[in-house]
Amino acid sequence: MDDKLILKPDGSVALPAELSAGYSTIFATASDAYDINANWVTGELEHRFNRGNNLYDRTRGTDNSSGGGLGPVYAGYSCSSCHKGAGRSKPSTAVGGSENGFSSMLVYILRKNGGYYPEYGRVLHDQAIYGVKPEGRLKVTYTEETFNFPDGEEYKLQTPHYKITDWYAENIAPEDLRISVRIPLRHVGMGQMMALDLDELKRLAAKSNYPEYGISGRLNYITERGIKQIGVSGNKAQHADLTVELGFSSDLGVTNDRYPEEVCQGQSQMMGFANYGIQVSTQDMEDVDLYMQTLGVPARRNVTNETVKKGEEMFYKAKCQLCHTPTLHTRPRGTVLLNGTQLPWLGSQTIHPYSDYLLHDMGPGLDDGYPSGLAAGCEWRTTPLWGIGLQEVVNGHTYFLHDGRARNLTEAIMWHDGEGAASRILFSRMSKEERSALLTFIESL
């Protein structure tokens, strides 16, 4: 089956460059492009995919007719409230924070000494059910600076400044507080990410050392369920799995077998609340996990277009590929990949995530002072670029980077510093036409 040709909807044979994720590649380009199952998802798998998709999209409320369990405090009311269309909902950082209602961001809070605030925990929950106070509100302001490329073209960068107001209990002294703001990640290639050949990542980490460009990536290791594991998911590669239980518990306030206590358990305003017990079943969470892992990955578009080909050359010329690794492989078919299941079509695939899934020091400008596992404040996982060109169609915006500070691709690149500095400089020294071709290439991913 490995050499079976993959046909496009018009009946023609797909070009190798179009196949982002082997047999999981789909030829979708509309607003549902991130949210369609791979073609091999049929029968019982398709049934579970649809179930997982529904649970993922379901707007939770407090009563059981809606699935129930929301809150008492929460950050989103469904997975897709933040990951619209399995993508990246427009971040409210763009409009000033969470002062004015729902935000699609996660706000991590930490004390300077590395400990959590007992009244608040790890995440600031800026939403709450009726009769309960949100833990606080995030306020974002930006300062903007104008710069010039060597050829004179102008670009602007905006730096976010965060403040939390309306703390529900004790006021936290700003000098004791660290805040890290994250906008949602696109769900492109979740199954492939879980099926990655980890030995290949280890080899890459050992090899990913390019002193001439100041680049040296490393793996994050985290301890989850008592086992030390390689982290791949999250902006700091701080999780080994897709964190479905954590998403339900910490983001939605929905308790489950792994996190049976409400996140706000122990808060003084919760004294009168009963413990509601488990609010989402293990089967439901496994179906959500399966749904994410069996999503198709959009094929690349316009691969034979001259500007795209020129842009690809520029991508290599700027050494972007030293971190945004074009090609990786998944573990051999037959490996157990999900809750004891094989998902055979995820195995033995050549994939094009445009990421090494390694941590890189991205310089002081992107340093959030918030460590995760081995990752220091300045270290971030190379964001996979597959599907990025469809973000505007799927989610209606072009905000990028972990906190959404970049308003377009140029700004995202011009924030690259530290290990990314050489790439930024190589990009900025290009002619306007070369830079623009590079962006056109990124939009074809």
Ligand code: HEC
């Ligand atoms: C309040 C908004 C919000 C809600 C609700 C939410 N997420 Fe997320 N999600 C995020 C943010 C922000 C990140 C990035 C987190 C980070 O880097 O630390 C993320 C990251 C993820 C990732 C990692 C993706 C990757 O590429 O590494 C997965 C998987 C995920 N979410 C699944 C879910 C599921 C499943 C649910 C529902 C149970 C959910 N999320 C609910 C905001 C949200």
Ligand code: HEC
């Ligand atoms: C040293 C490794 C490294 C190099 C080299 C590098 N990047 Fe990145 N890139 C990263 C990391 C890490 C992030 C995530 C940073 C963050 O979110 O704060 C990122 C983020 C991005 C994003 C934002 C993605 C998103 O969805 O938010 C784009 C676009 C991007 N890089 C493009 C490029 C291009 C184009 C080049 C070459 C000119 C390049 N990068 C070179 C490591 C690198």
